Amino acid sequence: xxxTGLDRFLWATGFCCNPLLLLVLFRRDRARxxxxxxxxxxxxxxxxxxxxxxxxxxxxxxxISASRFFLIADEILQFLVLFEIALHVFRPTGVWARDxxxxxxxxxxxxxxxxxxxxxxxxxxxATPARAIYVRGVFLCAVLMxxxxxxxxxxxxxxxLPWKTHVAxxxxxxxxxxxxxxxxxxxxxxxxxxxxxxxxxxxLRTTASLVCEGYWIAMLWQEAPAPRxxxxxxxxxxxxxxxxxxxxxxxxxxxxRS
Numbered sequence: 001x002x003x004t005g006l007d008r009f010l011w012a013t014g015f016c017c018n019p020l021l022l023l024v025l026f027r028r029d030r031a032r033x034x035x036x037x038x039x040x041x042x043x044x045x046x047x048x049x050x051x052x053x054x055x056x057x058x059x060x061x062x063x064i065s066a067s068r069f070f071l072i073a074d075e076i077l078q079f080l081v082l083f084e085i086a087l088h089v090f091r092p093t094g095v096w097a098r099d100x101x102x103x104x105x106x107x108x109x110x111x112x113x114x115x116x117x118x119x120x121x122x123x124x125x126x127a128t129p130a131r132a133i134y135v136r137g138v139f140l141c142a143v144l145m146x147x148x149x150x151x152x153x154x155x156x157x158x159x160x161l162p163w164k165t166h167v168a169x170x171x172x173x174x175x176x177x178x179x180x181x182x183x184x185x186x187x188x189x190x191x192x193x194x195x196x197x198x199x200x201x202x203x204l205r206t207t208a209s210l211v212c213e214g215y216w217i218a219m220l221w222q223e224a225p226a227p228r229x230x231x232x233x234x235x236x237x238x239x240x241x242x243x244x245x246x247x248x249x250x251x252x253x254x255x256x257r258s
Contacts, residue, residue, distance in 0.1 A: 004199070010206045011052060017213040018045035024221050030166065036084040037170055040077040041213075047074070068134065075141040081174060082148055088167040089156050103155055111147035118143050139189065142181035149175035169219035173212035180208040 021041050025031045031038040047070045054063045090100045119140035149171065184201040 107151040
C-alpha cells in the first residue's frame, strides 16, 4: 500500500483536527455535556495515530486487519453518539418526553427492517464470503445511521421538541457524514474493488470526516445562543394558567377540610 500526496495531506490534517476538537470540547466544557461524543473523537485520534505507526512499521496485512477492527469500533461509537443526541433531544428533563421512547424505539425497528434488505441486495465484488459479509455490514451501518438521523428529525418535529444548538450541530455533522458513507459504499458495491475507485472513495470519506470535524470545531467553540423570550400573549396565558391552578388547589384544600 502506497500513500499518495493527498493521502498524506489528509492524514496530517487528521493529526491536527482531532486534538484541536478535543481541546475545544474540554476548554469550552462541552465534554461534560457530551461524554460519548468526546470519547468518539478521542477514539478517532487514537485510531489515526495507531494506524499511522502500523502502516510505517508493520506488514500490510496487519494494517488491513487493524483498519477493519477500528472501522467496526467506529460504527459502534457512532450509534452511541446518536443515542446520546436522542437523550438530549427527547429527554431534556431527565425522563423521556411523553410517549417518545416507544415512538423512538419503533423508529429504530423500522429503520432496521428497511436497512437489512438494502444491505442484503448489495452485491459487493469481493474475493471471499467473509469479506462480502464485512462489506455488507459496513453498508448496513451507514444506511441505518442515515435512517435513524432522518427519523429523529421527523420525530422531534412531530413532538414539537426543540434542538439545542450544540446538539443540533453534532447531529448535522454526523448525519451528513453518514449520507456520504451511504453514497460511497453504494458506489463501491456497484463498481467493485477496483484499486483506483476504492482509493478515491476512501479519500472522499476521509475528507467528509475532516470537514465535519472542522465544522464541529467552529460550532462547539461558540456559545449557544440565549433562548428566545416568550411572546407577551403566551406569557399572559401562562400566568392565567398558574392562577387557575392556584385557585383549584385552594378549592381542593377547602373541600378536604370541610
